[in-house]
Amino acid sequence: MALAWAGAGLHVQAQESAVPEATAGQEAALMADGLPALKLKSSSLLQETYPQEVRDQQPIYIKGDSLAGQPDINASVHGEAELRRGDTMIRADKLDYALPDDKVNAVGSVYINQAGNIYKGTALDLQVDAFKGQFDNADYRFLANGAYGDSSRVDFIDKDHSVVHNATYTTCQRDDEASWQPSWMLKAETIELDMAEEVGVAHNAKLQFKGVTVLPVPRMSFPLSDKRKSGLLPPMIGMDKLGGIEYSQPYYWNIAPNRDLTVTPTVMTKRGVNLTGLFRYMEPSYSGETYASYMPGDNLRSRDRWGYSWQHRAVIDSPVGGLGLNLNLNRVSDDDYWRDFRLAPVAMRQRLLPSTASLSWAKGDGALSLNMTRYQTLQDPDALIAPPYSMVPQLQYRYTPQELPHGLDFSLVADTTRFELIRPLTGQAVNNGQRSYVQAQLSRPFLSPGAFITPKLMLHTSRYDTDSMMSNGSKSANRTLPTFSLDSGLVFERDTSWFGKKLLQTFEPRAFYTYTPYRDQSMLPLYDTGRSDFNFSSIFSENDYVGQDRIADNHLVTLGATSRFIDPESGAEKLKLAIAQRVRLSDQRVLLPGEVAATSKLSDILLGAAINWTDKWSLEGTTQYNKDLGRTVRTTATARYSPGNYRTFNIGYRTQLDTVTKKPSSELVDVGWQWPINDLWGDKGKDLGAGRGQGGGRWYAVGRLNYSIKDRQMVDTVVGLEYDGCCWIGRVVLQRLQSSVTQSNLQLLFQMEFVGFSRLSFGADPTASLKRNVPRYQYLREAVSPPSRFTNYD
Template sequence: MASIPCMVKHLRTYALFFQSLFILPLAQAQVDQWDWTPKESLTTEQRAQLSRYCQGSYISNWKATDTKGTDLAADLIVRDENGVIHLQGEAEIIQPQSTLSADDIEGIPDDYYLATGNVTLRSENQLIRSSTGYIANSGDAPTVFKDAKFLSHQSGARGEAKSLSRNQDGVVFIEEGFFTTCEPNEESWKLYGSSIKLDPKNGFGTAKHVQIRIAGLTVFYFPWLRFPIDNSRQTGLLFPSFSYSGSDGISFSAPFYWNIAPNYDATITPQFIQKKGQGIDLEFRHLSPYGETVYEQSTFSDNDEGEQTLLKLKSTQKFNQYFSAGFLLEDNPTKDKYPEANSTSIGEKDHYERSAYFSFNNGNFLNKVTYLTYQTPDDKINQPFEWLPRIDSSYRLATSFLDYKVDAQYTDFYAPEEKDFDGQRIVLNQDVKFDLKNNWGSLTPGVLAQYRDYDLHNYATDSDSSTSISHITSYVDSSLLFERNFLNNQTVWRQTLEPRLSYLNSPFESQNQIPDFDASEPTMTYSQAFSHTRFNGNDRIGDTEQVTLGLESRLYDENNNEKWAFKAGQIFYLEDRYVGIDGRTDKNTAIDNSKRSDLLTSANYNGNRYSLTGNLNYNLDDSEVNLAQLVASLEPVDDIKINLSYLYSINNTDPDDDAKQASIGTIFPINQNWSMFTQYTYDFLREDGTKEIAGVGYENCCIKVSMSYQHWLNDNNEFDRGVFLQFILRSLSSAGRANSKANNIADSYWNQGKVGY
């Protein structure tokens, strides 16, 4: 074997350059199985990297050499009188970073090299094969591979081109070819192009007569396409989405991305609904050194209602580790009309927010100023209080024994309708507790001091008033912790048992003169039973003297993963409660005289094939269930998934919150690639099904397709139906449309198992 140090010094440059071709949507054609290794022949580590639908992988056995310079090998090596070196018969040129082989190779050092017959160029994770290859090292002549086939082992991208060339400026030209990431003999999709030009200096490529074919059928055609070939963003069309429903007919949208500058861009999305009208959505993004600002607008021209528009402007800026600021402006200029088609993040609401804030935060000391107003498009809906402004400040000091937290807040509430009342409120909450604990238990006594001061204006009487309230709450939380180990299938598991006891004393204070700006009553659960306040918000200080008993038990497997958690608790009231959410308080008239709460229970299980979450509130006095929740996910055998849920919530403060419904959703395979999914939801109070879904899905290593029929109860309490199609091409893009108006089992199927997408 001879060694000629400068023989083909440019081969490595070409091999590395062509590497960029394999991660882009180019144009190529035909399947080959170079370096293809079936799954059963892969190592355990290689198989672990495959998605469940992939049947093998491209494995390159080429290795870089430690040889310096260039080595030549052939049956015959001859240099003629013109200085042309001829390698005849199994010719090979080996460099540290690449290898060129062919039946015959000839060339003049630093000028050109021509390879003919079974040409192969290999480098790290890259492969090019062709009938002929001309590599130019000088002059204006381009480097050209004829009838080229190329492969990227790492990405799995492969294809074919009639001609693959590169000029001296680094611009690549590809003629008549395709590109795909599908496995051999599984060509679900291909991207074809008649002519492609790639300009690495400018970072983009252009293609003519581009087709995307699925199962041999052309589903998209672009006369001309411009696309990025590096990480820089490029202006161009994005993939459209489409759907069909009984009430809308055909729906179609085609987003256009506009890369205006490195730090700002826009997405413009025309919308069309056959039976409703047409519209356009806009998203404009700006990136500053401190944060992001986004403007969104959705406008739709409805055949019946006319123009429907929503606007949103949001900015979040962080100036340094301490200071941040932001604002949010939402608007519905077409009063109480909402776009039928909308791809933005703003949707139909009762109230649209306009707010701004400035914040200082150094960890345990937080200060924030917020200005908040609303737009309420529907005149029949009461407008919420506005903050003009709100100032929050909090500080926390925590040691191993002492935990002290103080929260201060000032709010200037304004009632936009100027009826009833509004005013200013000052809040001061101080919570101090002592943490006494060790490995087997804890004892935490504490005091919560609350102060409220109000300056109020009554619009009905056009009068002003002031009132205030001070309150001290004391509490003691305690727990014990018992543990034991036991054998479960020859492995050591651990069980904990934790009894809890909490005492809370919150004396009665009359609050007849205290308004309600933001008070609410929480849902009673096991966790809420150990809270030190009866109400959410700052306008109600609930009175109670109570003892809460709880018992928790957990099971941990041999790897210390929590498998089971059981909780049960109950509140025992020592005094009646006289403070209600409406503020009318009378020491002689109790609003709640029950001696104990419901029995509050909770259970959770996390297994390899099953998971379960359940909550049950049982009234021991009336022997009835007030709350029952169950969510279960089951996978009894591989690939079969069953989702179950049940909700029973009765005797709520607001009857509109009562619910009694059940749902079952399933995903099960038909064969290796096909799956079917269904869902049915029944409302026992309506005595009717509110959601019915049936669909099929197909997935292999390079494509995923889902089609479903859905019949559901929409937000207007009316039934709607539609057919939804989605598909995604690995390493290319996705298309189709999901049902954005209802969460369902179709979303679960679409989002599961998307390894490599």
């Protein structure tokens, strides 16, 4: 039998909330280890809410084996009794419902599904619409994270709030064994549940792991999902050579969906107390993050230590065009900061700290920018580096028309910059001044399916006004240089097959000619110029130098060829072979200070190969061969084998020959891996997909070794083990990272992750270290979208 009451006959059908998605740029996380992404709009599913006048008109459905009562007054249902209203469904052996009080009494095997959250117990007394009442001997399971537990009683305050008495809580999933016990469990006298904020608060609680209490606390707050919440984050306890024993206690303040603040005080037994703060913000037209750190009286260096980093990005649409403001400010207290604070943001862990400010305007084919750049150079007495010039300021205009007649391509750059070197290295040549230049280029590509030819004409004119006299006794200089280049190539194709696989093979010869006349530039200062790396990109370029202070007087031809083997069905490149060499038609006379002019008409030969025969493995390498020495002077090679998720092995080799001593100046081997150890005894696990692991009871080896063959020692070492216990993950990582020529830092990192609950760490977050150091490392648990409330819909 079935019966339905509806106050005004209005039937309300629940449906999914439609939440507008933010753009990819707006959704992007502001990078910070262990912190969630800021969002302009929540991407989680919102529970459907109705005005009270609408809820009052929602119909109530009742059914069962037998039904008795009076319409609009009461109903008594026996045998598979069921009551529904909106997103609430109640089943029981016997159910009594009083309409005037909107109250249900149920006994027997009572079952509640409230918006996907499941409760099971023996006796229920509940006001249905207000969802207020009491449930005895209740078990529960939450939709958001799959957590469950049992209790002596659940007091429902309303649809979003309840209090669970004598409660347990865990995310460990049951198996079929009668003796099974969850690996971890939270036991508490009471747990207050706030489903709107997705937060639980346990009183007189203890966290047990394998039946042993590991964390007794009088009160603790924990998340019921991966939703951001204010409160104390799990503490971090660590130990290293510099700081001794370290204890960090982060506090996270979820100010708004698009703003948050993390404050972390750290106590170091050898050094003192350090306080850091990270503030992040995101608005429709601007975003950024600010990091600051302060340590008074660091015992390691006998001084106060501080550092800050601020990144700000803003874009504003205006009637006169797009306006942009970008700030990247970085400063620290001293030269040793980069090696003493290895957990600082990446921008503060380098020896050359840039501080830049840029104001830009763009409209149509033109863009104008005003830039300021200053550097803080952190010196190491064992490895000094020459500080670069600051740009204070730089004004630059770029014009690149998109549609020109007759297939022409044109671009123009006009730039004027003031260069200053404030704190030069002892003996470093300094000549502050103003450099202005205009560079224009015009080309006309001629393209066909089997050939291309691109003539290009470039004109570069510049002026220097310096504070001190240049080597020729003048404080000013002008330089105008034309450059002509001609790039050409052919493409031949044929069908072939290798190992029974049909392939399309190409043969692509290429010839590149360039000519720039000689102008004496030896008197000009060097503000931002250096020699280009010799590779397959630079060998087909007009200038040997990066920057504007030297334009090489090149008169040369570059000859090369590439052959590819392509899968004709997918278009994937299975094999690529390449070779290139320069032929000098005249000697180059423009050189950097200390450079020696090449005496050979033929350059070194570049050889390259890349193999991607299957998705599982790849091999790539380049080598530079010097015919005068009769040997290679530089080689790089990398190989990767990745047969599936959480199975990857990478190895790289790099060597550089000192052409004077004929001995390697550097020779490194780099190995990285992540692999299930269970494979050794034939347990291949399950492929549950990226971010879900490969099933419980799995051990993973992970690490990276960087070894210097020349020095016969390890440079960087990161080795660790991970264990996936299904509802918990254990990690231990030992890392030794080189911070200078003579100094390294050794750390032991340990972490227990109770999936869907919390993490306990000893040392810095090992997952951040693994992600940063191990190529293609995958988290055993990635954040996933919360399930729909219709997942557990009855």
